[in-house]
Amino acid sequence: MKIAPVEELFTTINDTAILLQEELNVSYLEALAETGENLFHQSVLQDELSELTLKRLKKIYEGSQITKFTKEEIRKSFQLAILKGMKESAQPNHQMTPDSVGMFVGYLLHKFVKKEAYRLMDPAVGTGNLLTAAMNQEMNKTIQGIGIEIDDLLIKLAYINANLQEHPIEFFNQDSLEPLFVEPVDAVISDLPVGYYPNDIRAADYELKADEGHSYAHHLFMEQSIRHVKPGGYLFFIIPNGLFESEQAKKLHEYFQESVFIQGIIQLPETMFKTKQSAKGILILQKKEDSLKPPKQVLLANMPSFSNGSEVENILTKIDRWIAENKK
Template identity: 70%
Template sequence: MSITPVEQLFTVFNETALIIQEELSCTYLEALAETGENIFQESILQSDELSELTVKRLKKSYDSIRISDFSKEDIRKSFQLAILKGMKENVQPNHQMTPDAVGMLVGYLVDKFVPEKSFRLLDPAVGTGNLLTTVMNQQPTKNIEAIGLEIDDILIKLSYVNANLQQHPIQFFNQDSLEPLFIQEADAVVSDLPVGYYPNDVRAAEYEMKADQGHTYAHHLFIEQSMRHVKAGGYLFFIVPNGLFESEQAPKLHEYIKEYAVMQGLLQLPQTLFKNKNAAKSIFILQKKGEDVKPPKQVLLVNLPSLSKTAEVEKILGKIDGWYKENK
């Protein structure tokens, strides 16, 4: 039975991460970041802390592959599988990875709406870098510089290793994305928004969407922060909860969007992708207001079928195509 490149690479990531995890008594995800860095640097960076036998075992496993023989997508998928394995052991609710099919769809939309050959892309909640690199991999002929922000130390380390292995030019900032940012303006934003309340009321008070009382929704603040750091006319692609406009803070969001942006589309993702109805999400497309920005004749509203139904998905993509030609 032949083994796929993804399986082959996953086996190396997994085996070597387990060896490092055991020897250094760290978590699987920490070990995965270490082993990914070793593969990228082509040396065993922890050799001072490891036994001679362990170094030999690692070397044997690393020597079984050449990372340059693998495509960016194969690297991304195999690293993602290893991350998912690590997350199962140590689950935190806001560390959910964006499903691949959704990443592909966001990549398709970015490719459509941002036809420029060179542009700057921002993900203010980059996590492990999976969504950002999925989007970049789908546009191999474009020259994309990316910026990723992430508060979690482990996730940003995985993100950085992930980007290095795939040879993507991404700048990473390890910080609370809702604090002041010192980054260049982006042409477009993609983000699977962290949902929930933002605990820092003092910082939230600096945003137009701050709640009148109690904590403000973090996902609202992420939308506002993204809007501040994207150029006039730039597009924003957010993965948002389906109930985005039904919360008690929704009127603030409505007001804000009306003032600063033009709504281009809302694509409801198939229920089958999510564990339960309450977890279901949509892709929300906004365009920041600017001189030549006109609202579309009608907003692109799509209910996506199950993504395994290829013919139905093709039909929807045709519909999106038609809408784009008519409105752009």
């Protein structure tokens, strides 16, 4: 019986990561980064391995050439291995955007960003899954990716993820709310880190800083992203449902009125989230420029479960109709 490509590649990645984990005495995620490098370079790069482990690794790698897999097969296989490692490490900041959401963000990018070549940034890139999932939906366009991530291990996994999929992405290992030395981009996507930002001195540089106490990191991430997108550029943020109901929401409203047009708010299916309180949506913004007018009406939609084909189709038709009427 023929096994599916994603399963075949995941088995290769997983089996070799386990061998390296045991031999190097590191975590599964660290071993995953090591095996990803080996797969990319088509050779075993670690010096300190026993003869037996070296032989076993070479045999597994030779049986599964990375070049025969598509970008999406590579992304999904690597994602499965990352998810396995995250379950083991259980760090709260190690969360991954669900596949269906990444693909839907890619669909929205395709509908809104009409350029054939553009620059796309994710200021909270994590392992690169959302960024590469979206880029894989835009295969006929030339996209230069930019990913920023403060966590050393996550950005290493993102870099390997991008290399294996052959995506041109520049990575910056830093706090995204520090000054960014990045040329303005055409679009931003981000699954926003939600919570308080501990650095009050840095937060003071932002209009969306809290009047007292810590500021919301997700508000500052949005302001930083708006600063770094070109006039007329689009931003697609995965946001908590209560974004406009918090005690700092008034400031956010005022900032948006000054700097962006709200294009749409799309509610993600509640079934995707553990609790109603943790449910999220997608906020679509466009940075103001003189020639632009706001949409006649904001696109508002509730996504059904992504497994419900006909209802999803209805919503996509509604989005298409809205774009035809508002984005001439």
